[in-house]
Amino acid sequence: MAEKVVVKNLYKVFGPDPQLAMQMLQRGQSKDEIFQQTGMVVGVKDANFHVNEGEIFVLMGLSGSGKSTLIRLLNRLVEPTHGQILVGGNDVATMTKKALIELRRKDLAMVFQSFALLPHLSVLRNTAFGLEVAGVDRKAREMRAMEVLDQVGLKAFANRMPAELSGGMQQRVGLARALAVDPSLMLMDEAFSALDPLKRTEMQELLLKLQSEQQRTIVFVSHDLDEAFHIGNRIAIMEGGRIVQIGTPDEILRNPSDAYVRAFFKGVDVNKYLVAKDVASANETLVIRASADAQADMRTAIAQLRETQRHYAFVVGQDGRLQGAVTMDSMFRGLESGTSEISSAFVPHIQPVADSLVLRNLIARLVTNPVPLPVVDADMRYLGAVTQTILLKKMVEEVEASHE
Known part of the structure; x- marks a missing residue:
């Protein structure tokens, strides 16, 4: 990096x-x-x-x-x-x-604790101020200012004065001003x-x-x-x-x-700050590496699921990105239908969770859908899986560690 x-x-x-x-x-x-x-x-x-x-x-x-x-x-x-x-x-x-x-x-831009807005300038002109100092012409800088005001949710307030805004809105203007110079x-x-x-x-x-x-x-x-x-x-x-x-x-x-x-x-409270990537295990759920032969992938997955007595497997590409999740039944149905695509056996009820998902939301997902959940990063690369058992073990470990 x-x-x-x-x-x-x-x-x-x-x-x-x-x-x-x-x-x-x-x-x-x-x-x-x-x-x-x-x-x-x-x-x-x-x-x-x-x-x-x-x-x-x-x-x-x-x-x-x-x-x-x-x-x-x-x-x-x-x-x-x-x-x-x-x-x-x-x-x-x-x-x-x-x-x-x-x-x-x-x-390089800086955002301060005190909003540091110029009180005599409108929200639009405050946002465009850095561009004005840099010599950008008025039409171009106002167009860019409106673009970033839209990003921070203040486009409708472009012609207001800072004194007319709440503290939170003023800080959004400060952020927009910093973003305006890209x-x-x-x-x-x-x-x-x-x-x-x-x-x-x-x-x-x-x-x-x-x-x-x-x-x-x-x-x-x-x-x-x-x-x-x-x-x-x-x-x-x-x-x-x-x-x-x-x-x-x-x-x-x-x-x-x-x-x-x-x-x-x-x-x-450590548990308060745990996120999905802290809990995910790379060894608890079967992973099938996708190849050029999709039917071979399905037969391999079926054999491995039988051997390991697992119910689910995740399909991960050669680039490490998650492609989907399969079950024994979904793959049998795929083979019986004569499909050549393992993607046709993907089950819709198993969806990935972001590696930054906080613990309370992760628990809610597992309670409402108690199946292994694949954890992925921002580029959809597979990091591991979370199950109810994995999560409970992790929480017990944290409790025990806090009493050491």
Whole structure:
């Protein structure tokens, strides 16, 4: 997977003599010692990480942990003291002011906690503002602005003023303004935290919907566990300016790197954050690899179902994508009818579930249709299956682990 952002040995010191603080850090002195002796603050200390293209990468930590400073370093709203910030292979830390402005105008956008709308401009003009600054002609920028307003559900409000909108709608305008320049990288600093819980959830769902359609790279700062676990592909936990752990939500919950991370997630109900891919098993349901000979596939599947005493099998192509599900009866009917296509034996009542389906919805699917459910990723690649037995085993394991 290609890396969109690469950060190497990144430091930020706030104060009159950052190089003195860097020397003290190199001698092994702590952030607190440097502050006590010099009054200077180490905002970010030796950050190293990468963000993959199309990924939502969440920065989390308590207040003062450095997460907002770090995200601002990525587009040099805060100047780095030391280190590299590679965006698409170009080092933002050493860019000329002209190159940096060009990057911000055309390929990098930021959404803030405070909606930062211009109160004297309409929703349409606020949305088109970045394009106006970039020199795009009025007709083209307004056409693009209307397009993204439609994506965020505000096309009908294009001529309203910001003061006429609710907080949630104003944040949608902020998101639309960021999207208008069609950036490959978006930085979002506590973007939804000023909203009430219902509106915050709506914005999270909107972001995920847009992400599924457009696959941008997003760095998202949050202090909210539910939000981070819901939207994040990977999470970086920060403490005292350091990144102490990076991983998927599941990896961090199960294998916290130190006492700080354990305390950060203390009392968290792991089951609340389980999704289908965490539960799926690749070994519980028979998988038939599709070949050029469909009837041979059916005969092989029938023989294997008999041998393993299974009732269902999934047909997966050579590319790893799920094609369908078959049963013994459906394949016998297919052979008797003289069909040469295994797809004619696919049963309609077994439909795949997305790897990101949350546990409560997965349980509902299994209760109403208690058959093996194939789990697939966004490209329909087969990841494994979930059955009632697999799900119960997994939930028991989590309960036992929480009492260790």
